[in-house]
Amino acid sequence: MRLNEMSKTELEKFRNQALSKYEEFKSKNLKLDMSRGKPGADQLTLSMPMMNVLDENSDMNTENGLDVRNYGLLDGIPEAKKLFSQMIEVSEDEIFIGGNSSLNLMYDTVARAMLYGTVGSEKPWAKEEKVKFLAPVPGYDRHFGVTESLGIELINVPMTENGPDMDIVEKLVSEDASIKGIWCVPMYSNPEGITYSDETVRRFAALKPKAPDFRIFWDNAYCIHHLNDTPDKLLNIMNECKKNGTENMVYIFGSTSKVTFAGAGIAFMGQSKENLAHMKKIVGMQTIGFDKINQHRHVKYFKDMNGINEHMKKHAKIIAPKFSVVLEMLEKEIAPLGILEWKKPNGGYFISVDTLDGCAKKVVQLCKEAGVVLTGAGATFPYGIDPRDRNIRIAPTYPPVHELELAMELFCICVKLASAEKLILG
Numbered sequence: 066m067r068l069n070e071m072s073k074t075e076l077e078k079f080r081n082q083a084l085s086k087y088e089e090f091k092s093k094n095l096k097l098d099m100s101r102g103k104p105g106a107d108q109l110t111l112s113m114p115m116m117n118v119l120d121e122n123s124d125m126n127t128e129n130g131l132d133v134r135n136y137g138l139l140d141g142i143p144e145a146k147k148l149f150s151q152m153i154e155v156s157e158d159e160i161f162i163g164g165n166s167s168l169n170l171m172y173d174t175v176a177r178a179m180l181y182g183t184v185g186s187e188k189p190w191a192k193e194e195k196v197k198f199l200a201p202v203p204g205y206d207r208h209f210g211v212t213e214s215l216g217i218e219l220i221n222v223p224m225t226e227n228g229p230d231m232d233i234v235e236k237l238v239s240e241d242a243s244i245k246g247i248w249c250v251p252m253y254s255n256p257e258g259i260t261y262s263d264e265t266v267r268r269f270a271a272l273k274p275k276a277p278d279f280r281i282f283w284d285n286a287y288c289i290h291h292l293n294d295t296p297d298k299l300l301n302i303m304n305e306c307k308k309n310g311t312e313n314m315v316y317i318f319g320s321t322s323k324v325t326f327a328g329a330g331i332a333f334m335g336q337s338k339e340n341l342a343h344m345k346k347i348v349g350m351q352t353i354g355f356d357k358i359n360q361h362r363h364v365k366y367f368k369d370m371n372g373i374n375e376h377m378k379k380h381a382k383i384i385a386p387k388f389s390v391v392l393e394m395l396e397k398e399i400a401p402l403g404i405l406e407w408k409k410p411n412g413g414y415f416i417s418v419d420t421l422d423g424c425a426k427k428v429v430q431l432c433k434e435a436g437v438v439l440t441g442a443g444a445t446f447p448y449g450i451d452p453r454d455r456n457i458r459i460a461p462t463y464p465p466v467h468e469l470e471l472a473m474e475l476f477c478i479c480v481k482l483a484s485a486e487k488l489i490l491g
Contacts, residue, residue: 067403068484080485083478087435090475095436097472102255102414103463104323104380111379112325115366125361133357139349140341145331145360151370153285153319154301155335161344164355167320167332171282172211174316174334177347178245178280179215184313184343186278190217190245199237199247201229203417203445203456205255208248208284219447220244224254228261231268238274246280252299253287256417256445256458258410260297270305272314281315287413288319289377292385297411303335312337321363323414324376331363384414387461390469391416398477404484416459417445424483425454431479437472 071079119125125133127142140146141162150160163170177183179191190196198212200219209219220237222229228251238244249269251261261269269281283302291297306312315337321330336344367373392409395418399405407418420428425442432439440458443449459476461469 067401068488069403071488073489076485076489080482080489083482083485086478087431087475087482090478091435093436095471095475097437097464097468099460099464099469099472100438100440101463102323102460104327105383105463105465107383108323108380108462109326111376111383112366115325115362118365119358119362123365125358127357127361133361136353138357139352139354140345141333141355142357142360142364144364145333148364148367148369148373149319149331149333150335152288152373153317153333153335155303155317158338159303159335159341161334161336161341161348162355162360163332163334165320165322165328165330165332165359167284167286167318167322167334168207168211170332170334171208171284171318173348174282174344175211175215175217175246177344178278181347183278183280184337184339190278193243193245195243197241197244199229199234199244200447201248201254202447203256203451203458204248205250205284206440206444206449208250208282209447212246212248213448217245221447222247224257224259226259228254228259228265231265235268235272238272238276238279240275242275244274245276245278246282248282248284250284250286251302252285252297253290253410253413255286255413256415256456257408258413258415258417259408260299260411263300266300266302267305270302270311270315271309272311274314279314283315283317285317285319286323289373290323290380290414291377291412292381292388293411295411313340316340324373324380325363325366329359331360384462387464387466387469388416390466391459391461391473394470394473394477399480402481402484405480414460414462416461418457418459419455420457420480421484421487422453422455424480424487425451425457427483427486428457428476428479431482432472432476435475435479437475439476 145162146157146160150157182189197218199222201224202221222233302315306315317335320332405418429439429442443451445456445458
């Protein structure tokens with residue numbers, strides 16, 4: 066029986082049964098962490114052979130004869146540009162190879178705009194009276210944190226099954242010149258696992274913002290993180306922008322943080338040639354170049370995109386069963402009760418669930434008190450404020466399967482308990 070069809074007496078009985086199971090779990094003194102989308106140790110081990118691709122006898126020169134152990138090549142070695150431009154679908158002269166963190170590239174890109182402006186800016190963003198970004202919600206907390214930390218106001222835009230609500234996006238950017246950007250995770254979005262439809266991508270490319278320096282921050286973090294053999298497909302935004310003459314409007318980000326080593330991968334950024342020239346002029350004052358030995362090592366290990374794709378199939382074999390644990394448990398324990406909504410993603414790192422209104426914080430609190438740490442309720446919204454207190458991001462990749470099963474058993478109990486109490490109180 067669905068919970069909202071139960072009488073108060075039935076609800077109280079249901080609540081008491083859930084509470085009894087919850088107390089049993091508390092006595093187990095669990096210490097499990099599902100708070101961040103981190104690769105598990107077995108995923109990180111997949112890339113350990115990379116540590117042996119270079120030795121004292123290795124050729125340390127790039128194809129154009131430059132020594133990767135020395136200074137130079139600000140925007141990356143040619144071989145890395147060739148390989149990773151294919152991953153994010155830009156040309157080799159439209160990519161910048163950075164350090165180990167795409168988040169770092171995103172932060173620096175916003176910070177540079179604040180200090181210097183971008184191509185098309187009348188003045189640095191920091192000298193504008195106000196700067197705003199659009200924030201598709203639920204979304205990635207670290208995106209929001211970047212802009213919040215720099216004093217940029219965030220405006221919520223609801224997500225649909227096809228991506229951000231483009232009617233709202235088009236209206237807002239066309240009317241308000243203080244709106245300078247929008248955060249996007251276009252493939253297997255964080256946290257809902259949504260891939261933007263072709264129409265959504267085309268509408269992004271055709272935007273007519275009032276601000277001449279408006280930018281789309283296209284964080285394509287999960288473009289190769291598929292869970293099965295029938296992956297989603299994402300339209301190439303750079304190609305669509307070129308059709309509209311808007312290629313300066315988009316910055317595309319990617320990395321190997323969840324492909325090789327989370328703390329020692331490679332980050333990269335695709336953009337128009339004009340944007341890239343503007344970026345290099347400023348970054349050239351910041352550094353002479355990033356870790357080219359790591360770039361060289363990655364290229365030697367993968368060789369080409371086929372090597373990367375085969376590597377990602379090994380990742381999928383490890384994490385797909387973990388996604389199945391979560392989804393099967395929700396389907397079995399929660400679906401008949403009508404107290405939770407969720408989507409089944411084809412890839413990415415998260416499963417997003419929506420509780421009854423006003424229950425998310427309670428569920429997260431109950432889990433924490435019983436030894437399971439989740440991403441904080443509200444984290445998927447700017448300023449940590451979920452207006453309906455309902456969204457929770459589940460990150461299933463880090464725990465081993467046996468721990469994940471325990472954590473999900475507890476999670477379902479907590480959802481039942483919080484939902485019953487909410488309905489009893491009315």
